[in-house]
Amino acid sequence: MHSIIVVRADWDDEAGVWVATSSDIDGLALEAASVDALYDKVANALPDLLELNNNGDFDLGHDVPFHMVAAKTGRIPALQH
Numbered sequence: 001m002h003s004i005i006v007v008r009a010d011w012d013d014e015a016g017v018w019v020a021t022s023s024d025i026d027g028l029a030l031e032a033a034s035v036d037a038l039y040d041k042v043a044n045a046l047p048d049l050l051e052l053n054n055n056g057d058f059d060l061g062h063d064v065p066f067h068m069v070a071a072k073t074g075r076i077p078a079l080q081h
Contacts, residue, residue, distance in 0.1 A: 002057045005066035007042055009035060011073070020068065026053045035070050042068060 007022045017031040018038045027049055032038035046066060050058060058064050 003065070005046065005058070005064060007066055007068040009038055009068055009070040011071070018070065024057070025049050035068075039068055042066070 002024060005022060005024045007020050007025075007028065009018050009020050011017075012019050012031070015031070017033055018035055020028060020030045020032075020038050020042050022028045025046065028042070028045065030038060030041045030045060032041055043066075046064070050060060050064060054060055
């Protein structure tokens with residue numbers, strides 16, 4: 001049994017949005033312009049997804065915590081000497 005849902009938020013440069021996915025919850029695929037907006041969408045979607053997909057991995061009789069980790073990769077230009 002899992003004790004926490006881990007949600008990954010990645011920046012999609014091409015689309016210009018943050019995208020949330022999770023290997024703990026089938027069907028979680030959300031996007032938003034900001035991490036805060038994405039967090040709110042995830043918090044609102046998780047109860048329904050848990051109810052639809054729960055196979056005993058989470059105790060739905062108690063609060064189910066989730067942790068959203070955001071990652072955005074960038075590059076700095078080469079320095080000219």
